[in-house]
Amino acid sequence: MNLFSAFGSYLILLNKTFTRPEKGKVFWQRLLFECNAIGVESLGIVAIISLFIGAVSTINTAYQLVSNLVQKSIIGAIVSDTTILEFSPTIASLVLAGKVGSNIATELGGMRVSEQIDAMEVMGVNSAGFLILPKITASLFVIPCLIIISMGLSIFGGWFIGGVTGAVSPTEFMSGARGTFRTYTFVFAMIKTFTFSFIISSVSAYQGYYAGGSAIEVGRASTRAVVYSSVLILFSDYLLAQLLLD
Amino acid sequence: MIEITGIKKKFGEKEVLKGIDGVFQSGKMNMIIGGSGSGKTVLMKCIVGLLTPEHGHVMYDGRNFHHLKYQQKTKLRQEIGMLFQYSALFDSMTVEENVAFPLKMFTTKSKREISDRVNFCLDRVNLVDVNTKYPDEISGGMRKRVGIARAISLNPKYLFCDEPNSGLDPITAGVIDKLIKEITEEFGTTTVLNTHDMNSVLEHGDNILFLYNGLKEWEGAPDDIKAANNKRLNEFIYANDFIKDMFLNDKGDKKE
Numbered sequence: 001m002n003l004f005s006a007f008g009s010y011l012i013l014l015n016k017t018f019t020r021p022e023k024g025k026v027f028w029q030r031l032l033f034e035c036n037a038i039g040v041e042s043l044g045i046v047a048i049i050s051l052f053i054g055a056v057s058t059i060n061t062a063y064q065l066v067s068n069l070v071q072k073s074i075i076g077a078i079v080s081d082t083t084i085l086e087f088s089p090t091i092a093s094l095v096l097a098g099k100v101g102s103n104i105a106t107e108l109g110g111m112r113v114s115e116q117i118d119a120m121e122v123m124g125v126n127s128a129g130f131l132i133l134p135k136i137t138a139s140l141f142v143i144p145c146l147i148i149i150s151m152g153l154s155i156f157g158g159w160f161i162g163g164v165t166g167a168v169s170p171t172e173f174m175s176g177a178r179g180t181f182r183t184y185t186f187v188f189a190m191i192k193t194f195t196f197s198f199i200i201s202s203v204s205a206y207q208g209y210y211a212g213g214s215a216i217e218v219g220r221a222s223t224r225a226v227v228y229s230s231v232l233i234l235f236s237d238y239l240l241a242q243l244l245l246d
Numbered sequence: 247m248i249e250i251t252g253i254k255k256k257f258g259e260k261e262v263l264k265g266i267d268g269v270f271q272s273g274k275m276n277m278i279i280g281g282s283g284s285g286k287t288v289l290m291k292c293i294v295g296l297l298t299p300e301h302g303h304v305m306y307d308g309r310n311f312h313h314l315k316y317q318q319k320t321k322l323r324q325e326i327g328m329l330f331q332y333s334a335l336f337d338s339m340t341v342e343e344n345v346a347f348p349l350k351m352f353t354t355k356s357k358r359e360i361s362d363r364v365n366f367c368l369d370r371v372n373l374v375d376v377n378t379k380y381p382d383e384i385s386g387g388m389r390k391r392v393g394i395a396r397a398i399s400l401n402p403k404y405l406f407c408d409e410p411n412s413g414l415d416p417i418t419a420g421v422i423d424k425l426i427k428e429i430t431e432e433f434g435t436t437t438v439l440n441t442h443d444m445n446s447v448l449e450h451g452d453n454i455l456f457l458y459n460g461l462k463e464w465e466g467a468p469d470d471i472k473a474a475n476n477k478r479l480n481e482f483i484y485a486n487d488f489i490k491d492m493f494l495n496d497k498g499d500k501k502e
Contacts, residue, residue: 022351115334122294122406123348124323 054157108208
């Protein structure tokens, strides 16, 4: 399948997905289930990564700024800005592309191979709407929440390690972080996060939904979901930075 | 009644169905037989709308399926029940939830009414004490029965079964065949089955459609098979030694 026909069938799938759910109550039940599967179950890995990103950033920045001419509070400013602007949205999203993306592709691919999707279609259920819409909606809701938590934990990690190692005192760190904070940075990070959330859930769902007819194909679909989502995240990261920060 | 005319289906350059006609009567066991790769499953998928044929019509009691609007198709699909080869039960749901799924999606029944209907359907396929089990906790035969219970939960007018007894032991296969036959007669459904199992065809079939290489090679009742002089049909049927012994004498001629 060439790039254009793949993109065409991706758009057709999205058109099939974004339709009014057959049963509102069933949709809400599935949405809550997906919020738990995508959000709550990813909290642990996001928390660990975020704490370490903040801690390592603080140490790295302190290591590079060995000059009496530079105030130590600048470490807090650099760590918090890079965390909000880049590390939390991008790195956490790349990790979620691996965890959530492969999970979505494998689940849908397994359902395709075992004819569960066909069974829904024969019954008259819009399988894309039933299976994919709650995943995309849940992703758009919970992944930004995870990223906000990630930002908080990452800054906390930097603040804590700075104090423990003596690289920067907690007061100086927070003073630097507060001093350079701009609302637009956070808004930009959220725009990125929503874009990444949509990419992760929709690209992975597309790969799983159209998986071939064997277990090997499901594995391949899962791999493609992670690879394509990651590449698209990095590409859109560059594109958004160019468009919105330039 | 389902009527199909001139069904053609291609995958790339390969033409799998080359123009198939047929009529499947209500309250009858209509069986599609043929070797592997003859196009049985593709034909069934074209009839239920999982595949769109390049040519031909599928008429459900006068309604041309592939010409219906989306909403009309959805409505018609609620009159269709289908048992898949590997049951296709939703593995994240319990047996009860599987059978209740079409009811939850397409009816306004209360929880109590849904529960009653689910129990009726499970009881009808002779399944007890499995409501809270998941598909991977029950046997293949039980999964098939749950698949039938789910297929009949909305009282379908049309029932499709794709190789309903493949992978089952002869006793369980017989039970499943008998169950489908009973349901067909009890509810007057138009039942269409894909099968390789000649015992099932001869014992329960009312109308048989034999496919060969994407074409309808022969059509008739089980009693006509014995008298049929179609070489390809005979090769297919007498490949089974048991059937051969039943129908042919030692010289290979048909018994009177």
